[in-house]
Amino acid sequence: MITLTDVTKKYGSKKALDHVNLELTPGKLIGLVGENGSGKSTTLKLIAGLNYPTKGEIKVDGNKVNRKIAKSVSYLSELDEYYRFFTVKQSIAFYASQFADFNEEKAYEILRFMKLNPNDKLKHLSKGNRGRLKIVLSLSRNVPVILMDEPLSGLDPMVRDSIVKGLISFIDLEKQLVLITTHEIREVENVLDEVVAIKDGSIIGHHNVEQLREEKHTGIVDWMTEIYG
Amino acid sequence: MSDIFQSSQPIYQQLAERMKRQIIRGELSPGDKLPSVRETGLEVNVNPNTVQRTYRELESMEIVETKRGQGTFVTENQSTLDSLREEMKTKAITEFVQGMQEMGYLDEEIQSGLTKYLKEKGETNA
Numbered sequence: 001m002i003t004l005t006d007v008t009k010k011y012g013s014k015k016a017l018d019h020v021n022l023e024l025t026p027g028k029l030i031g032l033v034g035e036n037g038s039g040k041s042t043t044l045k046l047i048a049g050l051n052y053p054t055k056g057e058i059k060v061d062g063n064k065v066n067r068k069i070a071k072s073v074s075y076l077s078e079l080d081e082y083y084r085f086f087t088v089k090q091s092i093a094f095y096a097s098q099f100a101d102f103n104e105e106k107a108y109e110i111l112r113f114m115k116l117n118p119n120d121k122l123k124h125l126s127k128g129n130r131g132r133l134k135i136v137l138s139l140s141r142n143v144p145v146i147l148m149d150e151p152l153s154g155l156d157p158m159v160r161d162s163i164v165k166g167l168i169s170f171i172d173l174e175k176q177l178v179l180i181t182t183h184e185i186r187e188v189e190n191v192l193d194e195v196v197a198i199k200d201g202s203i204i205g206h207h208n209v210e211q212l213r214e215e216k217h218t219g220i221v222d223w224m225t226e227i228y229g
Numbered sequence: 230m231s232d233i234f235q236s237s238q239p240i241y242q243q244l245a246e247r248m249k250r251q252i253i254r255g256e257l258s259p260g261d262k263l264p265s266v267r268e269t270g271l272e273v274n275v276n277p278n279t280v281q282r283t284y285r286e287l288e289s290m291e292i293v294e295t296k297r298g299q300g301t302f303v304t305e306n307q308s309t310l311d312s313l314r315e316e317m318k319t320k321a322i323t324e325f326v327q328g329m330q331e332m333g334y335l336d337e338e339i340q341s342g343l344t345k346y347l348k349e350k351g352e353t354n355a
Contacts, residue, residue, distance in 0.1 A: 168270045173277055189236050191276045210239045219236025
């Protein structure tokens, strides 16, 4: 469970988030959508404890977020950072050494699913395979909250499809809450439980996606066109 | 693959329709075990929570039944399957007739047109 209560985040005089209230419940795959600079990445970083709100409070499973929240939150950055000299196998071992909840067995299972070679050096991987590896690393942690910042961005359709299938296969929807930011709405249209739309630092909509279809006969793309007008 | 569903209608209903058709066509036989929620999700690129809802929906219609610890199975109750077959037929006919009537065709025209079509189709297939 994630709650943001009256959260404002300023960078200098610029408001990245403006009095945001949000409640997200476990067992769901939730999409955070919005234009570039709308506050999506800021929201994820605040939940991950990588940055602090200027005002307001954020809680994960009842605990106020600080840097220590990393033990219950897995965060996948949008940046393509990695240790170039590591092999895939070494990256997994490194993550296992950093996080007590890291499940190596699951990591190798996802690795096989993604058809990655454990002995390849990261610097020799294609961008698509680096994207796949990031998914392996973030989904292998046994944590209640997984945050993914733009996991599909800049990747070709085949890779995006394998990542969406990876989400379907390896998220534990009995327990986990997965929050992803994306511009690739069509790709995730059928796999999101909920969608949250953000604009200029404010939440302008939060829906159960099936309910949106049932009550308003609209999918996410049309809904967004409507609210962003 | 994600194109098999319309994004403007609930996916759980569309998936339920799809599975009913599979049962009527015999792709899923009475007593067959349905794939797990995750397997079906993976096959049609749909959230497992949505697939779960589809299974519950089919269960409430008694088309499938969940056996504790074993999985979900297509019903072996023949009268349920017969009425499903009948219901799907009526639904398809209703849609067809409505479409024809909206274009202004009379009942006799629809009937004779259908008879002619089936006859010709029967000849080409023979």
